Amino acid sequence: NAGVMQNPRHLVRRRGQEARLRCSPMKGHSHVYWYRQLPEEGLKFMVYLQKENIIDESGMPKERFSAEFPKEGPSILRIQQVVRGDSAAYFCASSGTQNTEAFFGQGTRLTVV
């Protein structure tokens, strides 16, 4: 039973490009959370999704960021027109139900140059 899989592990983008981060939850998990860890800062909640639904996006920046979790396939965190301040580690976690233990992926480290 594979754990939470995130890809790519490292992503370099030039300013203005788009970044797509993928997260495949653990088998049987339908709850996905995205978190961001800025350099020298703690983790911050971004968005909580269930299959085909965004449950809570209160932590998402209002512009350029979007997330989806389609019926088939991984969850995608999309950042349009990236800026240097988007450079961070983005972690995905999944759980089987809302209040059970969440398992984290290895993260995607985004560098904007």
Added chain:
Amino acid sequence: KNEVEQSPQNLTAQEGEFITINCSYSVGISALHWLQQHPGGGIVSLFMLSSGKKKHGRLIATINIQEKHSSLHITASHPRDSAVYICAVRSGGGADGLTFGKGTHLIIQP
């Protein structure tokens, strides 16, 4: 909004010492998590607690709901325990993501 405070921020100890990391939060929760992160690495979930105490190997986690406080203990510490330990809480409603402490940087010297 829940505020999560961890102490100490940094801790250096000698191999074999008993380690305690503390976490306090401000608002009622449905669960508290202890996580471990190695430099440049992923995040590993160590414990999820809603009451009492849990033990796994040399790690022990306790929570006092009335005091809004949790502790993570490491017995017989080893250099491989060197990592950042993060406390995170899910608020009582349970409908949102975790709120994290800033983490405790632990270094165990041989």
